[in-house]
Amino acid sequence: MGTLVTVTAVTRDPDRAELGVERAFAEMSRLESVFTRHDSEGEVARLNEAGVLAEPSPELVTLLRRCRRVYDRTDGAFDPTILPVVSAYESGSNDPREARRRVEGTSFDAVDVSASELRTPTPVTLDGVAKGAVVDAGVTALRDWVDAGLVEAGGDVRAFGGDGAGSESRWRVGVEDPRGDGLAETLRLDSGGVATSGSYRLYYDADRTEHHIVTPGSGRSPTEDTSVTVVAPDAETADAYSTAAFVMDDDRASSVLADRGGLSALFLTRDGGRRATDGWGDLQVTD
Incomplete structure (x- = not known):
């Protein structure tokens, strides 16, 4: 996740605390690899590259469906398809005309989520929720x-x-x-x-x-x-x-x-x- 992660455990049994912390870090590491857009071999990067991803992991499908609910409840204020604009800023462009150009066509409405396949015409980012x-x-x-x-x-x-x-x-x-x-x-x-x-x-x-x-x-x-x-x-x-x-x-x-x-x-x-x-x-x- 590119940040410091800490786990605090409270129990009378130090062995259980150690096991719990190990399990927590292992699960977080596993899901980070599912949700990140920065791993070229990861699911999100492959979806963004091809516009389609067959047999996505259940965790990715579930998270995208929950993103849909937040997108709907916020009238689009939360929108994972904003990635093209974010990428422009990350590459050093502060031109408002470029931002407006890149935001055209971005909408989570166009993302199709099913258990067997994901489709998107616009690259997505889960940075706001992952x-x-x-x-x-x-x-x-x-x-x-x-x-x-x-x-x-x-x-x-x-x-x-x-x-x-x-x-x-x-x-x-x-x-x-x-x-x-x-x-x-x-x-x-x-x-x-x-x-x-x-x-x-x-x-x-x-x-x-x-x-x-x-x-x-x-x-x-x-x-x-x-x-x-x-x-x-x-x-x-x-x-x-x-x-x-x-x-x-x-x-x-x-x-x-x-x-x-x-x-x-x-x-x-x-x-x-x-x-x-x-x-x-x-x-x-x-x-």
């Missing part, structure tokens, strides 16, 4: 062996078992300050997923206005927010909806998150501002 999905898989493998645990990969978190007696047993998860001043906030979590989408680490111009998160339809990077953090029942959902919320305006993002249910979000803006959805305050550590 990390969360891999983290969730790590937790699924870990939870069979330990009482409580937490998996973190580059800001995507999934925790479980933090609901023991007393508030001190709950997990604490930090939200990074995009200005580089440590943590903006700390959350207290029993279980669930946390993911942050931000423009402050990977950008393509000196002004930091063109970055790896791109608005479907325009092909440009949104500039109002520097990070959006979403808390959800799992890391995959948090990952996908933080990506979608980042490219929406305030009202639309709040409406989509509320309609989905079970989600809370924090928006940190480019000018140092802060806004949060209902329920966020219940998660904050204030002491």
Whole structure:
């Protein structure tokens, strides 16, 4: 995944903890190879090269189907077919005309997903959801062996078992300050997923206005927010909806998150501002 991955296990049996951590890393490594677009021999790269992939892995089919649901629920704000625009930025092009040209024809509506075959006229990327999905898989493998645990990969978190007696047993998860001043906030979590989408680490111009998160339809990077953090029942959902919320305006993002249910979000803006959805305050550590 190109990032640091940590696994924390809580149990009285050190042998079970070691086995659980090993199983978690093995499962995450396996799924990373399925979901990545950067391995030329991988399924996503082969799909993008040929436009068709026969006999895809069940995990890839399942994830693409879940991407379809998020795409529909966000009215296309989450769109894996945005890859041609992202690739242009990655290759050094900041020309808005090139971005508009490349965004033409991108739509997840054109992607056909079945258990036996995948078809797409446009290259796809799972960058906006794969990390969360891999983290969730790590937790699924870990939870069979330990009482409580937490998996973190580059800001995507999934925790479980933090609901023991007393508030001190709950997990604490930090939200990074995009200005580089440590943590903006700390959350207290029993279980669930946390993911942050931000423009402050990977950008393509000196002004930091063109970055790896791109608005479907325009092909440009949104500039109002520097990070959006979403808390959800799992890391995959948090990952996908933080990506979608980042490219929406305030009202639309709040409406989509509320309609989905079970989600809370924090928006940190480019000018140092802060806004949060209902329920966020219940998660904050204030002491």
